[in-house]
Amino acid sequence: ILDDPDLKDIDPTVLKHCHAAAATCILEAGKQKADIAAISTCLEDCKLDKERIEQFCTEYQKNKDALEILLGSIGRSPLHITDVSWRLEYQIKSNQLHKTYQPSYLVTLNIENSDLGSHPDVSFSCTMEQLQDLVGKLKDAAKSLERASQM
Amino acid sequence: KLNIGVDTVQHGVEGLTYLLTESSKLMISEIDFQDSINVLGFSDELNKLLLQLYLENRKEIRTVLSELAPKLPSYHSLEWRLDVQLASRSLRQQIKPAVTIKLHLNQNEDQTAQVLQTDPSTLLHLIQQLEQALGEMKTNHCRRIVRNMK
Numbered sequence: 338i339l340d341d342p343d344l345k346d347i348d349p350t351v352l353k354h355c356h357a358a359a360a361t362c363i364l365e366a367g368k369q370k371a372d373i374a375a376i377s378t379c380l381e382d383c384k385l386d387k388e389r390i391e392q393f394c395t396e397y398q399k400n401k402d403a404l405e406i407l408l409g410s411i412g413r414s415p416l417h418i419t420d421v422s423w424r425l426e427y428q429i430k431s432n433q434l435h436k437t438y439q440p441s442y443l444v445t446l447n448i449e450n451s452d453l454g455s456h457p458d459v460s461f462s463c464t465m466e467q468l469q470d471l472v473g474k475l476k477d478a479a480k481s482l483e484r485a486s487q488m
Numbered sequence: 489k490l491n492i493g494v495d496t497v498q499h500g501v502e503g504l505t506y507l508l509t510e511s512s513k514l515m516i517s518e519i520d521f522q523d524s525i526n527v528l529g530f531s532d533e534l535n536k537l538l539l540q541l542y543l544e545n546r547k548e549i550r551t552v553l554s555e556l557a558p559k560l561p562s563y564h565s566l567e568w569r570l571d572v573q574l575a576s577r578s579l580r581q582q583i584k585p586a587v588t589i590k591l592h593l594n595q596n597e598d599q600t601a602q603v604l605q606t607d608p609s610t611l612l613h614l615i616q617q618l619e620q621a622l623g624e625m626k627t628n629h630c631r632r633i634v635r636n637m638k
Contacts, residue, residue, distance in 0.1 A: 370581045408579040415588060418606040421614050423621040427633060431557040434550060436515045438637060440625055443560065444618070446604065459602060461593050463563035465625060471566055472618045478568040478587050479615060482608050485570060486585070 363397065367404040373397075416456055420447040442468050511542050512549035561595040587611050 344352060366376050373394050380390045424443040430436060443462050450456040463471065490497065511521055521542055525535055566589060573584040589604045606614070624630055 368579055370579075405579065409576070409582060409584065411578040412576045414586075415603045415605040418589075418604050418610060418614070420610070421617050423618065425621060425624050425630070427630075427637070429637060431554075433556040434513055434553040437554070438634075440630075440634075442621060444563075444621075448604070459591065459604070460560055461563050461591075462560045465622065467563045468618065468622055471563060472615060472622065474566050474568060475611060475615050475618070478570065478589075479608075479611055481570055482585065482587070482611070485572075 363404070364408075366397065367401070367408050370405070416448045416450050418446050419449045421445065422447070440465055444468070444471075507538070508542060508545060509549060509553070512546040513553060515546070515550070518543070559596075561593040561600070564592040564594050564599060566591055 362379075365371075366379075371379075376394055376397065377390050380393060385393075422445045426441055426443065428437045428439045428441055441462055441464060443460065445458050445460040447458050448456045507525070511524075516524070518539065521539055522535065525538055530538075568590075569588045571586045571588055573582055573586065575582055585608055587606050587608065589606065591602045591604060593600050593602070
């Protein structure tokens, strides 16, 4: 804003104050999920004229959804799983044990941490029975989700 | 009690250990085992005893040997929980469903537990991907390989 040619005649301190005030107002409105009526009333109390209030509200309405998404994504949460990769292998032998002949799965859960950007993925091996157990439990969770969303 | 020198006993034990672990590792058949020990020139009775020892213990020996192979952390179990986030410091009046998961893994006798989270659509994606993985063993390709590798 300080580099905008249209605004270069205004005192930079005043400009900063205006920017901060506008930002605070917008963020508070977004946080509280205020509707247009509430915002208008608030701005009227601040002695803004009708035209300015209307302009502000129109702009706010245009960007409301994006603002809510942004605000909703701020905050801490446990490490977030974004994807899964798997590998199926058939073990034949190791230097300690020959003729093992067992299928084995290697599963990697891709993890994203909003605070630090990225995080080492969680990898583990499992047998077919263990993978069936894992998938069974995940399906239970999904069924619960479906039931909860219908309530 | 055996009236033999310590060294002899030690060699005896080491020899026996080597014989049993190598045989178990290679999973050799009865006949091959018998042929191998016949060269040592022991009595028939001793050979029979050794064979019996091998057959009785090889499964357990193989289980122990399998622990020595290089391994990644392995799956132990999984707990899950459904959460709905209703509000946060930066945004009120939310409805944000999430699935929180506690994954228990084993690594070299230690058990670790990790808390992870995912959203409903990723959960469905995970299920779909892992079901595909399970289905792979049943394909013709895998079946053929399993058959031919015995």
